[in-house]
Amino acid sequence: GQQVMQIPQxxxxxxxxxxxxxxxxxxxxxxxQWYKQRPGGHPVFLIQLVxxxxxxxxxRLTFQFGEAKKNSSLHITATQTTDVGTYFCAVxxxxxxxxxxxxxxxxxxLQVKP
Amino acid sequence: NAGVTQTPxxxxxxxxxxxxxxxxxxxxxxxxxxxxxxxxxxxxxxYYSVGAGITDKGEVPNGYNVSRxxxxxxxxxxxxxxxxxxxxxxxxxxxxxRQNSPLHFxxxxxxxxx
Numbered sequence: 001g002q003q004v005m006q007i008p009q010x011x012x013x014x015x016x017x018x019x020x021x022x023x024x025x026x027x028x029x030x031x032x033q034w035y036k037q038r039p040g041g042h043p044v045f046l047i048q049l050v051x052x053x054x055x056x057x058x059x060r061l062t063f064q065f066g067e068a069k070k071n072s073s074l075h076i077t078a079t080q081t082t083d084v085g086t087y088f089c090a091v092x093x094x095x096x097x098x099x100x101x102x103x104x105x106x107x108x109x110l111q112v113k114p
Numbered sequence: 115n116a117g118v119t120q121t122p123x124x125x126x127x128x129x130x131x132x133x134x135x136x137x138x139x140x141x142x143x144x145x146x147x148x149x150x151x152x153x154x155x156x157x158x159x160x161y162y163s164v165g166a167g168i169t170d171k172g173e174v175p176n177g178y179n180v181s182r183x184x185x186x187x188x189x190x191x192x193x194x195x196x197x198x199x200x201x202x203x204x205x206x207x208x209x210x211x212r213q214n215s216p217l218h219f220x221x222x223x224x225x226x227x228x
Contacts (some may be wrong), residue, residue, distance in 0.1 A: 004158075033216065042204055043157070045216035072167060088215070101172065102217065104149070106156040 003027075004091050006105030014113050019076040021108035032072045033090040033102070034063060043088060044068035048073075079112050085112070116140050119202040120205050120220035127195040129228045135190040135223050136207030145208045147217065148172075148180065150201040163188055164210070195227045215222065 003026045013019050023032065031050045035043040047056055049072060051067035056063045060083075062075045077085055086107040121136045139146065146166045149157040149172075159172030163182040177199060179191040188207075192199060201226050206217040 035217075042219040043217070044219070048216065101159065101162060101170075102147070103173070104157040105158065105221055109154075 003104055004089060004105045006089055008106055008108055009106060010109050012111045013079050015081060016078050019079050019110055020073055020078050021087050022071065024071045025091055029069045029091050031092065032065060034074055035088045035090060037070050037086050038085045052094050081114050084110060084112050115158060118205055118207055118218050118220035120223050122223060124224045129195060129197065129227060131195050132193050135203055137188045137220060138186050139207040140186065141207060142185065143207035143209045145210045147206045149204045149206065151204060152201050166198045197227050199225065200227045
C-alpha cells in the first residue's frame with residue numbers, strides 16, 4: 001500500500017537557523033500537500049505541489065517536489081518562534097488524484113529556541 | 115462561515131461504551147474524512163466519503179462506523195470503546211475537482227477510553 005516516510009521526526013534549532021523536512025514515497029505521487037499543526041491545534045493547509053521539479057515559495061518557506069515525483073521537501077530559512085509546530089506532508093497515490101484518500105506522513109516536529 | 119465543526123471537544127468513555135462523534139461542514143464540500151492522531155504521531159485515515167450516501171475505509175477502520183446521509187454531516191460511531199481508541203479525532207472536508215484540494219480540519223475531539 002501507499003507509504004510515505006517523513007524525516008526527521010524531531011528537530012530543535014536555534015532561532016535564526018534554517019530547517020528542512022523531507023517526505024519520501026515508495027510510489028510515484030500525483031501531487032503532495034503540506035500542512036502545519038501548532039501545538040494543541042489542528043492541521044492547516046500550507047501548499048500543494050503538482051508538477052515534477054516544482055518549487056514554490058511562501059515568504060521564508062520553500063517547497064520542492066522531486067523530479068521523479070517520489071519525494072518533497074520543506075525548507076524554512078531563518079526560523080522564528082512562530083514556526084514552532086509539526087509539519088506534515090500528505091499524498092495521494094499516482095493515478096488516484098481524484099480519490100481523496102490522502103495519506104499523511106508521520107510529521108516533523110520543530111522546536112525553536114529563542 | 116463556521117467551516118468544519120466537531121462536537122464534543124472532549125469525552126471520557128468507559129470500556130465497552132458507545133458514542134458518536136459529530137462533524138458538520140457548511141462549505142458544501144463533497145469530500146469528508148475522519149482521521150485519528152495518537153500522541154506524537156501522524157494522522158491515520160479512518161474513513162472517508164466522496165459524497166452523500168458513499169463511504170469507504172481508510173487505513174484504520176476497525177472499531178468504527180460512519181454514515182453520510184447529507185452533504186453537511188459525517189458522524190463517526192464507536193460501538194464498543196476500547197483503550198486503543200484513546201486519541202484525538204479530526205474531521206476534515208474538501209472540494210475535489212480534477213486534483214486533490216486542501217483539507218479543512220475541525221478543531222478535533224479528544225477522546226479517552228478507560
